[in-house]
Amino acid sequence: MNIIKVRITVSLIFEKIFGKLLKGHERSIQAKKNIALSFLFKGLSITINIILVPITISYINSNRYGVWLILSSIISWMNLFDVGLGNGLRNKLSQTHAFKQYSRSKVYISSTYAVLLIVSIGIYLLFFLVNQFVNWYAILNVSQASIYNLNEVILLFVGFFCLQFILQVINVVLTAVHATSKVSLISVISQITALIAIYILTLFTKDSLILLVVALSGIPLLVQLIATFWYFSKQYKHLAPSFQLISFSQAKGLLSVGGYFFLLQIGSLVLFETDNIVITQLFGPNEVTSFNIAYKLFSVLVNVFTIVITPFWSAFTDAYTLNDFQWIEKIFKKMYLYWIFTIAVAVILVMISPLLYRLWLGNLAINIPILLSIAMVLYVAGFCWLMIHCYLLNGIGKIRLQLMLYIISTLINIPLAIYLGKIWGTAGVTLSNVFVFLYMDILLFIQCKKILNRNATGIWNM
Template identity: 25%
Template sequence: MKLLHYLRLSAFDVSTEDGRAAERYRLAAWAVLANVASKGAAMAVMVLSVSLTIPYLGAQRFGIWMTIASFAGMLSFLGLGVGNALTNHVASRSAKSDAALLRRAISGGLGLLLLIGLVVGAGLWLLAAWLPWAKLIKVDDALLLLEAQSAAKLFALLFGLNLFTTGIQSVFAGLQRSFEVYLVSALGSLVSLVALWFAAQEQAGLPVLLATTLGTQSLSILLLLGLLVKRKLFALGEINLAVRQETSGLIRIGGLFFVLQVGTMIGWGADALIISSALGPAAVAVYSIAQRLFQFVTQPLAMMNAPLWGAYADAHSKGDVAFIRRTLRVSMLLTLGVALSGATILFFSSEWLLHYWTGGKVLVPTLLLGLVALWTVLECCGVAFAMFLNGVQVVKQQVIVVSIFCIFVLPLKIWGVSSAGLIAIPLVTMSVYALTHIYFYGFVFYPKIKSFMTIQN
């Protein structure tokens, strides 16, 4: 795609298929550009969260922080899939050019997520107070266990808020205005960066560090709620009626996304907990460092591919098959090339990078880095393909694939970590992922997938 051609302020004429395609690319191009700023700031937070805190936290406390922070991904399914369903729902309503219908969809969806967030936040707080932390994170220090529990209680409240703010992001994705989300996220990350620096200077504990990262970034998204109100896309006075009218549809659509998120939790989100339970929090620190290194590949590609979900959904709603086919081909090829090049460069420069980054406090085995590099390439391609599947609403098939993936990957990870150590996590994930996804999408579900690129819907 000619990026500069689409970086214009005025909209394209959407009365023709070519014009609609150009407008989708224009919005996606601005989203990519804004995402560069957002992810750049987020990556700075990620880098400094290691270099600023490991010297005084040590590997064990840092590992506990990373374990608790990983719960955000692991527990995302508690949103019942409503956030993901909201993206497609808003895109579909937006295509009908009915302002009242669109406002009802947004108000109802966000109202439902607010209720879910309140219930989930309270429930997780009670769970954090009750859980046997000594068994979960394999630590004997009573003070450290108390600190971990305090951080987990704060996480529970922040996670409840995060479910709601994630819904706001989904609304903007459905409206193909993700660039506004990314600009606000960049601002939040910059504030987080400053707060993290001050917290590290005071050698702050885990709850404060959690507040400066997850808390600051979640709160910043609330600014976007004001934009929705200003544009008359969210009405607080209509929220009760809208929730009643939209809940059944969103739960029905979100049910499949819910299963996908549960699968994600089982397949990927539980990694830190599996490692911590079997090998201790210090091992989590090692694995987290390896993962975070290769986020320099995954995050930029996420910038490129994330806006395409809304674009695919809009094209699917309007039957623009040529756009779907062309965009999928370009995104997959570009993702493969960038991921392969980036992972290779990071792997061969990892020794120097990690020594500078951690100050020699954490040593990561070369074999582990190599396996994570390979998994990074596969993961990036999978995410690019998932944007297409989500946008054209091929969700049932994803549920089947993810369910089969989880049936095999979880027991193999638990057994593998106990037998082979950390290398089992990327090795098992990569092997099972490749076998299940290539077989089902390449053969079993290929006719269904092909239909979205050959038949006018």
């Protein structure tokens, strides 16, 4: 009898959960499904990331791991060479998907692949010629004795990046058609393969940065390649690219949309990807490792927050195209509540962070200052608030003010990071981002309010 009661209770709980999930506007239902699945996949992804850190550090040591992190930052700069095509394609596909214009979607996708292939070949050939003349040891502040083949490592890294540059288009397509959970699935499978590869390296090899690049950057590309063929031959066959549909005139249209996104990416780069360079120049690669361990812990909250809001970029495009402002306002209220919850969790996390670092890193001799953890809480607060408003503005193409703010940020962030870094160490570098977030958060909040109230004019409506 008790077993029957338990089954009935569990059944009612599941009915309530799935009833909520399948209730509301069709656009909201799609977003909820993506969020639910993304939580599952991202949870696995975060777990794998946590496991990877101590395994990787023990394999190549703290100093080389710091170099790996800096290389990852530098390579991410090259994402700028898509000149905004990815985000331009994302917005265009969201619009054509809303009106079921699949033939136009195929032209956009085919043209994007063609342009990115040309750009990737150009990047690699240029880097191949320039690489031998660059003193990477001075840039990364490491000795040649610690890494004897740094130029070869970076050349291989860039080669994998160029392949990823092309293969990542499937992620843009899936996001634009409201299938972000599939992007998370691809990511988690890629990380599982990378974890397996690293584990094999620890068994049969020793301390090889070049093999680490193959494991963490090369092998996951196979997953991305398989996913591309799988989705375009099965569920999204109606969007599959074709050589016959390549149109460079349409690519030019994507570039005009993506041009502003390109400039935004430059601003984002300075804000989010230069910290490692500043830290290695001020304190050396070992401090880059300490900084990134703290960042990885608190970025769990950012990742979870991103899971929730990512489906809404394309959903905002869809709603704005159909003049559904009421739905956008409703979603915004929920996002603000979720932001408050995220900050509360961040405060708890900083209180227990010393214990978490000990459990996570074990006997690895890495010190994480408590001031850095506190700075990370402020970083999470500023960044997540910024994302809420940027996702709406990016989705509806109102990015001129955002662009101006990013230009100002690029001028002040690095000097401010160096100044505060000399005062407060790695925490000061993080706080430079926080100060930049502060004025951006206020102004973009005002812009979004004006747009939703339908009284935005001038720069507020551009």
